[in-house]
Amino acid sequence: MIKWVMAASAATTAGTQFSWAAAPAAPAKGYGTDPDLIKKYAAGDCWPLSLSPAEKATATVLCDTIIPADEKGPSASSLKVPDFIDEWVSAPYPGHERDRVIIRDGLAWVDAESQRRFQNEFSSLVVRQRHAICDDICHLPDAKPELRPAARFFARFRDLCASGYYTTPAGMKDIGYVGNVALEKFEGPPPEVLKKLGLA
Amino acid sequence: MPQIDPDKAQAQYDVIVVGSGAAGGQTAYTCALEGAKVLMLEAGRNYDPEKETPMFQTNADAPLRGTSTPDKPFGFYDATIDGGWQVPGEPYTSASSEPERKFWWWRSRMLGGRTNHWGRISLRNGPYDFKPRSRDGLGFDWPLNYEDVAPYYDKVEMLIGVYGDNHGLENTPDSPRGCLQPPPAFRAAERFGQHHGKKLGLPVIPIHRAVLTEKQDPAVLPAKIHPGNPRAQRLLADSMRARQACFWATPCGRGCSIKANYQSTTVHLPPALASGNLDLISDAMAREVTIGPDGRATGVVFIDRRTGKERVVKGKVVVLAASSGETVRILLNSKSTLFPQGLANSSGLVGKYIMDTVGASLGGQIPAMENLPPHNEDGAGGNHAYVPWWLYQEQLAGKLGFARGYHIEFGGGRQMPGFGTGAGLENITRGSYGRKFKEEARRYYGSFMWFAGRGEMIPNDDSFCDLDPVVKDKWGIPALRFHWKWSEHETRQAAHMQRTFADWITAMGGKPRSQPLADGAKAIEPGGKIIHEVGGAIMGSDPRKSVTNQWCQTWDVKNLFLTDGAPFCSNADKNPTLTIMALAWRASDYLLAGLKKGDL
Incomplete structure (x- = not known):
């Protein structure tokens, strides 16, 4: 069988871990092999969240730096994307522990870098200062060697932020998804789409 | 669905069916509607798709945005219960530690089995596919x-x-008028693929999937399906009235509460139960078939999973439809003085010649599909188009270096965002963030396509299963041990898939998302990964060289039938479920005639 809805996935995972150690998450169980599929779940319903208030504050501002509000959609934090990131890094499944280390160490690095350069925590910086830090780490191939771990963190954080944002109803609207509604008929692409594809 | 307590089982049934998926559902349906008294045993729990299907939930409603986890390997909303590549307490083993020689076995422990989540691709085998040798x-x-x-x-x-x-293509059978539902319109990516595929000679045509695009006609179809049986016609007409046509939203893999797609639980079981001829016991883990002194099957021993107690039920005919792997396991575990090597195994071939489908895939990014105007592409919750195997003549002429064909399943575009949407763009966007990132996420969303080949594997002596000498499940039942090896026919085919996909992506002006793999052994998915496992009790015309005859009836035990994929002696590129159902129906007609005549 084929798994539908896989088109744009292919999410990259940040490969190398940071060298700075982070405490392991408390052991927790997953949702099991027969969870209630009808219920609406919120972050924290299945296992305890684990980011500290300070980490959450930094994550919130970083989320909105990556996905700010614009004319098409709200900011990431207004859609509780930081809660999703907390749920993700606190999850008891394989691979999440690695992300937990990457994200927590990365958030700590962002704050330390803010202090070093601007003598303030990241969440208190002005936009220009935040961008100055992000510009150095937003593209791994361009990052200085000593900033590569931070760039790997940024790539993973941006991927998680995007996944958290674009799966919400407002995020789906922002990206231009217009389905998930019952229709009388399915008529295929409208003429303007076919025209653009050279198929009209 | 209505169940009976194991204590309420009748003293004897006409037919005991083990399994409730495509094979068990079809067998029980045919037998019950034709008046036989049927008991169905399902190893998993009862399941009600009308109440349990998450139809409009968005991924934000699910833990971890619905992405796959070891608990739910196909994602949170996948209609698989207590199943996946591993089932807790029910291990299987691999004879080899080499990854390429391992077999992956997907099971599901729920009423309706894997029909609840499957891709619904329903292709007929063609004339060549039954005579490959x-x-x-x-x-x-x-x-x-x-x-x-x-x-x-x-x-x-x-x-x-x-x-x-119908397109009249080679070895791709047309259906008679009135059999098929109208195909849905192609999506943008499917039309674009069709247009540019012409340059490569790829025939892109509507795929066949088990989804109602319009309501079935209860005034016409039941009389064609059950001629001369007014009661069955009435029950089927009622069942057809209870099914809605697709409303073009929510993926089929979640199941379908409006019964627009086929699941055993929404299509086979309701009319079978309404006939009053079907008793259903779930949480019933079959362990072995019991045998009388005359060498005939007398019934089935199962473990009641709720109590752990062993139970015995009796039937004139026993049908194993438990999935090919599980059916083989039951046969091998049914050892007796009469059948010391396991049941129906005088040929020594039970467990031999297991097959899966050859799978390989590649993704592409298509600039022409960037920034398309937003429009609804949900469609029928799965593919609308595919490419049937198109190189029969080149292959016959020996030009390809491998013996059997594959079809291409492909798609892309503006599906409901899931975990990963907007992610992994760094290489394309050079690391943008902020407002620019949002613009680029909109631009590239919908511009990705995926291509997957599904090809025929040739049965070989190195791919089989037997009982593990040590490992047992939590009920004490010996576990299956798999042996696996692809031949060069399969790996070369996988490499051909990669080249074809890369050429097609390039023809569309796009770029492959990863390097196409020239080494087929690297491109091919592991055995079992496509979840088309068949074989293990192959049918044939010689009792020394096969386990069943053409009626899925075992040579050794006249009143024992295997109606799942186990009797498949080849595995065409066509997805096996439709053929499983057709052969189960044919076997059921044969066994019903035998019961009527008193032969069984």
């Missing part, structure tokens, strides 16, 4: 022809509802 000297011919099975394909298509149409 006659054509190229490899594998086995089936002891039947396409013409023997065709009337049953017709009936299954009408019963379950399959969309698609």
